[in-house]
Amino acid sequence: MRALFALLLVCVGGLMSSPGWTQDATPPDVRMIFDVSGSMKANDPANLRASALQLAAALLPSQARGSVWTFGTQVRNPLPDGKVDAEWRRRARSLSPQLVDYQQFTDIEQALREASQAAGGKRHVILLTDGMVDLPGSGEVKRKRDAASRETLIASLAPELATQDVVVHTIALSRNVDRDLLERVSQSTDGLAAVAETPEELLRAFLDVLERIVPSDRVPLEDGRFDIDPEVDGFNALLFHDQDAPGATLVGPDGERYTRDDHPDDILWQSMPRYDLIRVPDPAAGEWHVEGQVGDSRVTVESPLTLRTETMPTSLYLGFDTPLEAWLSREGETLVGDAMPEGMRMRAELRDLDDATLSSTTLTAGEDGHFTGTLPAPEQEGNARLVVTAEGPTRVRERVQGVNVIPPLAASLNDDATTVILEAQHPRLDADNTRVSSSVLGESLDVEPVGPKTWHIALPDLDPHQSVPLELTLEVTLDGRTWSIRLPALRLNPDARIGLSGADVGAAPSAEALPDTGEERTESAEEGERNLSEMAGALWHKAGDEWQALKPHVAPYAKRPATWAALAALLLAVVVLSVMRRRARRRRRRRREPHV
Incomplete structure (x- = not known):
């Protein structure tokens, strides 16, 4: 029975997020490129890339198109372009072994060229890598080849992709990654450059990129609690947790408790080592809460009442305000006058990745039902999230989009x-x-x-x-x-x-x-050498003690x-x-x- 539920979850994976596009809009075309160079053994030892791919397989809507690519010395396409359906999701879930089929070098340029060259409309390319351009060769010849390929990526390929309506989103994994290269390629193509300095942050960075491609309405999740109003047809809870943490428990307004091992048949529950993905259809209205780790979790909702925004910028700039516009709609119609829920207010916030507010503003309602405002200029660069919230006495909706502040x-x-x-x-x-x-x-x-x-x-x-x-x-x-x-x-x-x-x-x-200062660096180096000398001295004395114990056994060999x-x-x-x-x-x- 559990296997049947897992299969059902795969089949309805596209319902796991409310698409931010209408039925008459072009479904997203998503091409995922995974680095399989040898350094990934150390930077992603648990192969969380496979978990990220499974997350994408569950969250991409059924109308989307998708493909999977791997690259190192060579570029491979283990899952060709196709419509995201049950068979596509099954094949995506089976690719884990190919993500640990490691290669020696890192040819980022060729990976981007091959993954983006197939014809299509707007294409979203997600590039995940832990390194920098590293082509076969040695000595000065290799150095020149690497530099030339890097320059081609920035000065030629990225601008060319932008003219072809290709958006490149990049995820930098590890501290040795060429972040400048990834950021410049993303900025040139209006993509998001996310950073995951540890493998544990990879899933969240990957999800931030997915939410830029397929935006959805959320309800706030605070201290493990969230409110569901009567207009919500279903909600999807994505709950992140540590690998060894016990599974979460979902508690309804009536106090009924649900776990991954004990829940009604109509609740779909996918449990992974680092997250649980739960779909609850036709939920009871009222306050729900989660027992267990919550962290950077989120709850998206499906409802005829939706929050809409003008396209939110991917990049915000130090010193520059950001104009914003948002509105509510029901069944696709903008709410104006009496159709607007009573007491509805809107605000916008810029938050860091720890959910601390960096700046905020109130949006003002216009006669056309649109709320407008200006977010004050950000004061620190890096990854952040732009949050627009519509809130009234009985209704609340959020739109959250990852942004780069540069x-x-x-x-x-x-x-x-x-x-x-x-x-x-x-x-x-x-x-x-x-x-x-x-x-x-x-x-x-x-x-x-x-x-x-x-x-x-x-x-x-x-x-x-x-x-x-x-x-x-x-x-x-x-x-x-x-x-x-x-x-x-x-x-x-x-x-x-x-x-x-x-x-x-x-x-x-x-x-x-x-x-x-240079002096600080020199002192640091000298301190390191002193520490090394002290360690060597300690090891020498320890070796002397061990020698006295072993001397009777090894003396014959010492001759x-x-x-x-x-x-x-x-x-x-x-x-x-x-x-x-x-x-x-x-x-x-x-x-x-x-x-x-």
């Missing part, structure tokens, strides 16, 4: 690290309406426009052992309004790299921030020359490795091509 200008260094290059990321900024001011250590620097959306800043000679902030201020004139935007300082560090407030963005991108030769070889290997580590550390401190 600076209006991107910065990088030229090849010889003498010039900072600024490029407009905000689509409306150019050299005619934007004036850039810059200074280092109180000294004003000349900022020269060199193109419609590009500026150069010549750097003075700086102390190579000191990390200094490069201050940037924009004066922007748009729509008859002029205002000043002070950007977070760009920090020039001893490696001649450049980062936002000290972020390391060299050729080997990392999510770890650099120390503020053999081969034994001493082996010990000498081991000691020599330790010395050589120590020298190589120091040289590698020096090489890492040299300038690498910067990306912001």
Whole structure:
């Protein structure tokens, strides 16, 4: 019987989210690309990519089209493009072994080309990777090939895909991923660039991307409690939990309790190692609650009463307000006047991934039933969620969309690290309406426009052992309004790299921030060497103690020359490795091509 219920869940998987498009709109075309390079063994040891794929198989609506791709050295298409139906979902659920069929290299360019080239209307490509462009080869030839492919992705392929109505959403997994590359590709194609710094965050990042493609109405889930009104035809609860946590218990308004092992036949319950996906048709009105872990869980509803919004932006910009517009509809008709539920209010919030409110605004009702307002400019960059809520005494609906908050200008260094290059990321900024001011250590620097959306800043000679902030201020004139935007300082560090407030963005991108000064980094390195020496001394003394215990057993072997030769070889290997580590550390401190 349980197997039958699981099969039913697969068959009705498309009902697991209320589609954000109407029946006369084009269903989404979703192409998922999974990295199977060897490094994924360490960065996704539990193969959560398979769980993400199963989540997509359950949440994609039946009218959608879908395909699955894998890439490393080669690009493969284990699940070709097809309509999302019961057979497609079954095949998607069977692909787990192919996601651990690891390959040596990481050819991101070819993966994007092959997955997006098939004809179609608007195509959503989801690229999940833990690394950077890494092509076969060695030495200088390989370095040039990798750099050329990376440049092609940013300067050529991404803009070309944008003209073909291809939206690339990227998910960065691990701290060694080339986040700058993924973010620039996503921004060029109006996609979402999500970050999952740990494997546990992968499912949530994948879900944020899916919800950008197929938006749905939610009801707020607070402290494990949520309200269901009489107009709700069904709800879907996606409950995340730790891998070893006991399953959740769902409690109805009448106190009746439901678990994955004990629930009525009409409730569909899919239990996975890190989440439960539950569909409850025709639920009782009133307050429901969840016993157990809730975390970043969510409850979506199916109802004739829906919240609609103008297309929510994928990117918000530091220093820029965001205009918003939303309305309620019933059976597709906008609610106006007496048709509007009494006491209905709307608000918009920008929240971080921990659900803390970063900014908010109240939307004002118009005579046409549309509510409008302006969300204040965000003050910190990164991944966030834009939340629009319609709430009255008896009804509440939410729309939640993942967004990227980015600076209006991107910065990088030229090849010889003498010039900072600024490029407009905000689509409306150019050299005619934007004036850039810059200074280092109180000294004003000349900022020269060199193109419609590009500026150069010549750097003075700086102390190579000191990390200094490069201050940037924009004066922007748009729509008859002029205002000043002070950007977070760009920090020039001893490696001649450049980062936002000290972020390391060299050729080997990392999510770890650099120390503020070169002296701090040197002291840190020296402290590490001292710790290594202390550890070696402790191990030496421990080895002496162990030797006294083992001496009677191994003394006969110690008389053999081969034994001493082996010990000498081991000691020599330790010395050589120590020298190589120091040289590698020096090489890492040299300038690498910067990306912001």
